[in-house]
Amino acid sequence: MTAFGPAMEAFSVLRRGVRRIVAPNPSMMTGPGTNTYLFGETDIAVLDPGPAIAAHVEDIIERAGAPIRWVLVTHTHPDHSPGAKLLAKETGAELLGRPAPQGRQQDRSFAPDRILDDGECLQAEEFVLEAVHTPGHASNHLCYLHRDSNWLFTGDHVIDGSTVVINPPDGNMKQYIDALRRVRALGCEALAPGHGEIIRDPEHAIDWIIEHRLVREQKVAAAVSRHPGLTTHELVPHVYRDVHETLYRLAERSLRAHLIKLEEDGRAHRSESAESGDERWRMIE
Numbered sequence: 058m059t060a061f062g063p064a065m066e067a068f069s070v071l072r073r074g075v076r077r078i079v080a081p082n083p084s085m086m087t088g089p090g091t092n093t094y095l096f097g098e099t100d101i102a103v104l105d106p107g108p109a110i111a112a113h114v115e116d117i118i119e120r121a122g123a124p125i126r127w128v129l130v131t132h133t134h135p136d137h138s139p140g141a142k143l144l145a146k147e148t149g150a151e152l153l154g155r156p157a158p159q160g161r162q163q164d165r166s167f168a169p170d171r172i173l174d175d176g177e178c179l180q181a182e183e184f185v186l187e188a189v190h191t192p193g194h195a196s197n198h199l200c201y202l203h204r205d206s207n208w209l210f211t212g213d214h215v216i217d218g219s220t221v222v223i224n225p226p227d228g229n230m231k232q233y234i235d236a237l238r239r240v241r242a243l244g245c246e247a248l249a250p251g252h253g254e255i256i257r258d259p260e261h262a263i264d265w266i267i268e269h270r271l272v273r274e275q276k277v278a279a280a281v282s283r284h285p286g287l288t289t290h291e292l293v294p295h296v297y298r299d300v301h302e303t304l305y306r307l308a309e310r311s312l313r314a315h316l317i318k319l320e321e322d323g324r325a326h327r328s329e330s331a332e333s334g335d336e337r338w339r340m341i342e
């Protein structure tokens with residue numbers, strides 16, 4: 058995750074009525090920090106207020122300079138949504154998004170006043186934001202299409218300069234790639250990610266991600282063919298020769314996402330040991 062570009066400005070006006078504040082949570086997983094976006098000039102919508110950091114919430118309110126009416130989230134991972142509750146408490150704003158599913162690494166404090174389904178819109182006087190359901194990184198993930206600019210705000214579906222974690226069971230590789238293809242077909246002008254800079258050539262960026270995932274999938278299929286009956290854990294060094302051992306735990310999750318996709322595509326078979334819970338894989342020839 059070291060591919061993120063140079064340090065980002067903490068505050069930027071991206072175009073008329075679209076501003077960005079970078080939350081003060083930089084890390085290996087969040088790059089320069091989570092991007093919080095502000096829409097509008099007289100009635101403000103805030104997207105992804107980030108972690109519940111009081112100073113960041115105060116910064117959002119100050120920079121907004123007008124009443125914050127709505128707070129939207131792309132998904133309920135801890136670096137995107139926990140600030141929403143705090144911001145709504147301070148401003149009385151309406152919360153929009155999808156509730157957190159069960160599981161670890163989910164912000165259960167996020168309780169939307171309005172649950173958005175695919176295609177539903179927030180219609181403000183100054184802008185329209187359309188929800189695009191994009192499961193894969195997270196089952197409740199929404200991107201938002203800013204109709205006026207034809208920019209898509211992509212959260213963790215597409216980020217700048219790095220690949221995102223697909224962590225089953227909430228993460229799903231097959232759904233992720235399907236959702237990437239749907240987003241590509243929207244023909245957006247630019248992608249505004251949850252981490253990193255604006256992506257000006259969406260089709261190229263999405264093609265690169267799909268290609269990268271499919272190349273890895275081929276390596277997974279080849280490794281399972283050569284070593285039938287290995288567990289997910291045992292397959293890691295065969296698939297991730299290019300990855301340092303310290304990253305094997307992360308790689309194992311990603312590998313499992315690929316294996317489940319191969320299973321869903323009818324190409325791989327999984328047998329589970331009742332005692333150990335180990336999953337062993339073989340290709341269906």
Ligand SMILES: [Zn+2]
Nearest residue numbers: 132134194213
């Ligand atoms: Zn996430």
